[in-house]
Amino acid sequence: MSKVRIYSLAKELGLETQKMLELLDTLGVEYKSHSSTLDDDLVETIKGMVAEQKAESAVLSSEPVASDPASSAPSTPTPTAQTEGKRETPITQTAPSETAVATQERESDVAVQTPPADLMPHRAPVVTIMGHVDHGKTSLLDYIRKTKVAAKEAGGITQHVGAFEAQTSRGKVVFIDTPGHEAFTTIRARGAKVADIAIIVVAADDSIMPQTREAIAHAQAAKVPIIVAINKVDLPQADPDRVKTDLTQVNLVPEDFGGDTIVVNVSAKTGVGIEELLEYISLTAEIEDLRADPNGEFKGVVISSKVDKQMGVLTNLMVQAGTLNVGEFLVVGEGYGKIKAMTNTAGERIKSAGPSTPVQVLGFSVVPHPGEQAARAKDEHGARDLIAGRVDVRRDLEALTLESKKRLLTLAEVMGSLEQIREVNLILRADTQDSLEAIQYILSKYGNEDVVVNVLLAGVGAPSEGDVLLASTAEATILCFNVTAPGGVQRAADSRGISLKTYRIVYELEQEVERLLKGTVEPVFEERYLGRAEVRMVIPVPKVGHSIAGSYIQDGLFRRNAKAKVSRKGKVVFEGTLIGLKRFKDDAREVTQGYECGVNMDWDGFEVGDLIEAVEMVEIK
Ligand code: GDP
Numbered sequence: 001m002s003k004v005r006i007y008s009l010a011k012e013l014g015l016e017t018q019k020m021l022e023l024l025d026t027l028g029v030e031y032k033s034h035s036s037t038l039d040d041d042l043v044e045t046i047k048g049m050v051a052e053q054k055a056e057s058a059v060l061s062s063e064p065v066a067s068d069p070a071s072s073a074p075s076t077p078t079p080t081a082q083t084e085g086k087r088e089t090p091i092t093q094t095a096p097s098e099t100a101v102a103t104q105e106r107e108s109d110v111a112v113q114t115p116p117a118d119l120m121p122h123r124a125p126v127v128t129i130m131g132h133v134d135h136g137k138t139s140l141l142d143y144i145r146k147t148k149v150a151a152k153e154a155g156g157i158t159q160h161v162g163a164f165e166a167q168t169s170r171g172k173v174v175f176i177d178t179p180g181h182e183a184f185t186t187i188r189a190r191g192a193k194v195a196d197i198a199i200i201v202v203a204a205d206d207s208i209m210p211q212t213r214e215a216i217a218h219a220q221a222a223k224v225p226i227i228v229a230i231n232k233v234d235l236p237q238a239d240p241d242r243v244k245t246d247l248t249q250v251n252l253v254p255e256d257f258g259g260d261t262i263v264v265n266v267s268a269k270t271g272v273g274i275e276e277l278l279e280y281i282s283l284t285a286e287i288e289d290l291r292a293d294p295n296g297e298f299k300g301v302v303i304s305s306k307v308d309k310q311m312g313v314l315t316n317l318m319v320q321a322g323t324l325n326v327g328e329f330l331v332v333g334e335g336y337g338k339i340k341a342m343t344n345t346a347g348e349r350i351k352s353a354g355p356s357t358p359v360q361v362l363g364f365s366v367v368p369h370p371g372e373q374a375a376r377a378k379d380e381h382g383a384r385d386l387i388a389g390r391v392d393v394r395r396d397l398e399a400l401t402l403e404s405k406k407r408l409l410t411l412a413e414v415m416g417s418l419e420q421i422r423e424v425n426l427i428l429r430a431d432t433q434d435s436l437e438a439i440q441y442i443l444s445k446y447g448n449e450d451v452v453v454n455v456l457l458a459g460v461g462a463p464s465e466g467d468v469l470l471a472s473t474a475e476a477t478i479l480c481f482n483v484t485a486p487g488g489v490q491r492a493a494d495s496r497g498i499s500l501k502t503y504r505i506v507y508e509l510e511q512e513v514e515r516l517l518k519g520t521v522e523p524v525f526e527e528r529y530l531g532r533a534e535v536r537m538v539i540p541v542p543k544v545g546h547s548i549a550g551s552y553i554q555d556g557l558f559r560r561n562a563k564a565k566v567s568r569k570g571k572v573v574f575e576g577t578l579i580g581l582k583r584f585k586d587d588a589r590e591v592t593q594g595y596e597c598g599v600n601m602d603w604d605g606f607e608v609g610d611l612i613e614a615v616e617m618v619e620i621k
Pocket of ligand 1: 134136232266267268269270
């Protein structure tokens with residue numbers, strides 16, 4: 001018996017894949033994803049139903065049955081835009097027992113009750129390509145640009161607007177052409193979403209590498225659907241099956257392994273598989289049901305900007321909803337500009353741009369940052385008003401002291417813990433793969449029905465700025481084991497309020513996780529003075545390997561395991577722990593003022609006359 005994939009059948013019948021899935025749901029058919037297969041009998045039943053349906057709706061409505069929406073998705077307002085949602089309506093009436101009367105009722109429902117979102121026209125998907133360095137991100141983008149961008153655009157002087165539009169058999173696909181996940185994460189870190197779909201490129205001869213994991217973590221944190229492109233399959237040493245097996249380790253189980261991750265073998269060199277990849281992008285877009293109203297409120301996001309010596313500030317912007325027109329005022333952050341000129345990906349001057357259109361605009365006086373949301377104002381006055389409002393909000397926020405911000409946070413955490421399952425998002429960094437696995441193993445025992453530990457990313461090596469961005473998008477804590485963050489990374493974390501900590505002892509890291517799980521605020525310790533001693537004799541102890549300081553406690557007391565500082569002529573020469581205290585030959589836990597003792601600080605540098613000051617760390621309640 002032959003089998004037909006769901007999406008192929010949908011295509012054959014001129015239905016959206018999403019509608020086909022709804023139909024299957026109505027029929028109670030089980031499937032894994034849109035690429036699952038259907039048996040012949042079922043296919044025949046569905047064909048019959050759809051034919052019947054078409055006949056019925058032809059009688060009831062003069063409007064044509066929905067055709068493939070992706071290929072007809074307009075990116076600028078057109079008269080057909082408003083009718084598109086309606087055209088699909090008859091096809092949702094697909095249960096076999098339903099009659100023409102039911103169809104009629106539903107038709108009138110649409111007019112009154114269907115939320116406007118359903119009536120909005122489809123928009124092209126915006127796609128980003130991410131993955132490990134040298135796995136072929138740039139090559140893949142180049143190949144698609146060369147083969148899928150309209151000839152005049154590919155051949156002419158293309159404008160680099162941070163994205164390009166590929167024409168595929170199923171419609172337009174917009175690719176963000178700043179490869180790597182920097183653009184994606186910087187934009188996400190500002191709370192904006194620019195891509196609808198993430199392509200994770202994995203080289204078939206190299207499989208999953210650290211940046212692949214990072215890219216996957218970023219896409220997952222942003223809740224963007226992922227398609228995996230296994231690239232370089234033309235190489236003799238290519239091993240796509242190994243990549244597939246490795247993918248299962250990062251929770252991306254390929255469809256042919258029983259999961260629902262779409263994996264396509266491609267070669268950016270020969271072009272193999274790229275048509276299929278584009279097809280899957282369109283399919284995923286269909287399922288995501290991406291829509292935007294060209295006549296609605298304008299929404300846009302900055303992809304990048306630069307300053308041109310002659311022209312001024314050039315800003316690459318993605319129009320996400322509404323339509324942007326030359327002459328309008330745009331507000332980004334606390335700056336604004338009047339759009340003097342607008343250019344499309346082909347380098348042509350345009351007057352207006354609709355949803356999913358990347359454009360370059362000229363007219364800002366300040367340089368907007370990637371990820372900043374752009375709002376439209378009617379006129380200069382409106383722009384200034386909008387900005388004044390933003391300045392007020394910012395000042396109010398700044399007026400909140402750090403303390404009250406902390407209190408707000410704690411309250412939010414408490415509320416969270418009462419209302420829902422607590423989720424603790426972590427990014428783990430360790431010195432070796434072994435320690436990383438050990439830590440993950442230890443943490444795996446912490447989840448229960450009330451709390452979930454999500455390890456978004458576990459990597460070997462020091463944490464990066466990318467980790468900080470991921471942490472800020474996903475509200476995660478970065479825990480490092482035996483690796484320290486470079487200064488810049490630590491500062492980035494501090495400025496974003498991300499907790500980034502390094503541990504040398506697994507147990508302490510575990511305690512931190514326990515604290516996070518309980519939602520308790522990290523305890524604050526204060527150094528409290530314990531006592532002071534003078535070194536009167538340095539006793540070499542070859543057996544121990546270093547000397548012991550024969551000391552006299554002048555004040556307070558010394559306690560074993562207390563922290564201590566050794567100073568000489570007013571300068572601290574050593575800081576450590578009182579690892580051993582001896583009264584004559586016996587070990588002592590504590591020695592008080594007026595007594596002599598031997599002090600072991602696991603240090604060989606004592607000199608007669610040194611002062612040792614012991615402190616203890618006390619938790620402040
Ligand atoms: P990126 O760092 O991910 O952007 O990777 P590049 O696109 O710069 O590619 C890295 C190297 O791999 C370059 O030398 C490319 O020519 C090569 N490369 C990329 N894709 C393919 C492919 O499909 N097949 C082969 N054989 N080489 C490829």
